[in-house]
Amino acid sequence: MRTHEVIIEPGRAERHYWRDLWRNRELMYILSMRDVSVRYKQTALGMAWGLIRPLTTMLIMVFVFSRIAKLPGDPGVPYPLMVLGGITVWTFFSTAFTQISNSVTMNANLVTKVYFPRLIMPISAVAVSFVDFLVSLVLFILLAIWYRFVPDWHLLFLPGFMLLAVLAAFAFGLFFAVVNVKFRDVGQLIPFLVQVGFYACPIAYSSRLVAGESYYKYYMLNPMVGIIDGFRWSLLGGEAYFNPKSLLTSVIIIVISLSLSLYFFRKRESTFVDDI
């Protein structure tokens, strides 16, 4: 019989952490399904909420920025499509970011009662945002058909930008997930950050409007700028404004923050149960 031996010691980094994480992939899947199926339980409209939110946000943004403020969009791209493209990727990122930030505290009852690699919680928390993303993408496709807009080969890059958005959500979310365990201020902070981010990122307007300004180089430091512009570029084709330089900044910032966040999370996860 194969003996399975475990040694528990203070500060002992679990040697098989990543292997354990892989072994627990079923748990990850089940926790994801739990979050997805619970999300719209006991709501009359159910999944329709995934449509209503991006649709109304898009309509309001188009009305305010295009009709009232008369901001120019990207040439050849219908303004509503441009906005909806931005909303789709932003919602995906912000939902994932919010879910990850809350993942540990939301599962407090598990943290205090069972052991599993704690990274399972943020990872499975992302599933919900995928579902909302897909719904929002369907809306985009319908709107594109309405405008008789056909995407081209740029579309091939879409998964790449999606991946970057997920990594960005982890890079920032993991950090807040850890802080959230001790300081519930995070619960107040996150919706606020998401709201600020909505206007600080090129969602309801095009980066083209900012590109000429003197502060553009600082604007680009926001890692979401490159991701949103790139996402729109792959959906809407070459007419959408996309500066490869902003993508480079995004990648650099995300790689650095993700490594730091992961390190921080792994370092602190054994103390979650004491602080939660």
Place this chain on the structure above:
Amino acid sequence: MSVITVENISKQYIIDHQKGKGSNTLRDVISANFRQVFNGQKKQKDESKEEFWALRDVSFSIEQGDRVGIVGHNGAGKSTMLKILSKIIEPTTGSVRIRGRVASLLEVGTGFHPELTGRENIYLNGSLLGMSRSEIRKQFDEIVAFAGVEKFLDTPVKRYSSGMYVRLGFAISAHLDPEIMIVDEVLAVGDAEFQKKSLGKMRDNSASGRTIIFVSHNLTAVQALCNKTLYFEKGQLIEQGETNQVIASYLSKVSKTRLVRQWDTPQDAPGNDLVRVRRIEMTPEYQDDLTHIDVRTPMKLRFEFWNMMDHANLNLSLHLNSLTGECIFNIGTRSQAYGKGLIAGECTIPGYFLNDGSYTISVMIVKDTVTPLYTMEEGITFDVEDYREGIAWYGKWPGYVRPQFPFEMGMLEEATVK
């Protein structure tokens, strides 16, 4: 072969006494750190923080196939120990070596989500406890039958009765197949029949060589299930050994029992200018070789006080309260005229009356049957331990009293076999 070796395990917590003042918000931490940076001060030792050792230098080892009970009062470190063994919390010092697959059952129905159906929750809880989906699928029907929830499989568990909820939770864990099973207080729940079934299931498991570690306040259940027992107090392992031996010394040592209080002179006795208490004492009439009170033990309460009034109609009123402060009964003497002097009252509480639990007795001196002159609050505290004979059920006996009124049954008529 020892499957679990625990060496010098300690767990320290830092208690922040300012918590109530809200010092644990981000703002305070940030501003504290800023102050430190700007003033160039070294972090001073914070007086509001106190070290607390939940466990201190605990060492023991457990052999394969042992059924080990862990007893001790609340806060003795039992649960902390289980959580360390379950890898949920990390010890501050020491090491644990575990050989074998461990399943920890610290709660019935861990992770159950109220909105999910019974079926979904079986998968959720099962995989949290370390079962693979294929294992759960294989045992699914058996789990459902054990819990008796066939009809409600597709109902959200928030609509379950608490009994069904608990049965489902236990059924899942009863079908785990680990080499080492860690169980915390799960027998405290569920109805009598189900408890019997669960305990039976756990016994069967241990017969097949499984090691069980079992924490419970229910000494009867520990005695029934465990061959060895560890006794924890204030974070330390006080005693370990054969269950009966350890439990006997646990009962004699940690009982909060205070059976007598006496004051020799009226000057330092509690009371007021009218009456002062001299002595309150409870004498259990132990049977057999018992040294502790159990449900069978009759007790005699004696209360003596000085009366400083020339002429007063006095009576005593006795309140017996549960630990949670509910009054179980109130009984009074007849009111009678007394002059100055020492007065005594006596009351007998019969055996087979109080259920197991902790109780306090307060005595009130009353004038003219309406005016309380003085109340001696919680003059006596005592524990009544459980005792059962010929009963295979070890759950908590419900109720405050456990009388033995005549209650007979018999067959009216033999069925004729056709």
